[in-house]
Amino acid sequence: MGRSRYNDGMQRSAAGGLRVLSCVMGGFLVLMASSKVGWIVDGGPLADELWGWRESAPALSGWYLDTVAIPGAPLFARLVPLGEFLTGAALLVGFRPRVAAFVALLMVINFHFAMGLLFQLAYLTNGYGPPVVGSLAALALGPARLPFSVHR
Secondary structure: OHHHHHHHHHHHHHHHHHHHHHHHHHHHHHHHHHOOHHHHOOOHHHHHHHHHHHHHOOHHHHHHHHHHHOOOHHHHHHHHHHHHHHHHHHHHHOOOHHHHHHHHHHHHHHHHHHHOHHHOHHHHHOOOOHHHHHHHHHHHHOOOOOOOOOOO
């Protein structure tokens, strides 16, 4: 009997910790989206950023930039802020946190790949690298429902 109560307490504690992480990452994504609001009306800043990455990109990232990211910049300039805002808001309120975290994780890895960061040892000490990727991965793999969350 005592062992079961201990396990229940540990599960609630872990879920509570993931809920805090969900709020932190949600706030991070909403703030990142707010810095990109201008992209919605003008995709030029994203295209300029992508061209800047192209100059020093490894071969695989260069191919991706040339064939997908740069040609798609006008569309991505509108989707990225919207995606960051919606996934961030979902994580803040706890609405489908696994789905929101997975979508956000794909967006983050996409940016890191395009920038060529994934191919550098310095990536491991980048504040936007392992902490963000690891946090989103933990949320994507965590329980479907977290404490103090909105449920459908």
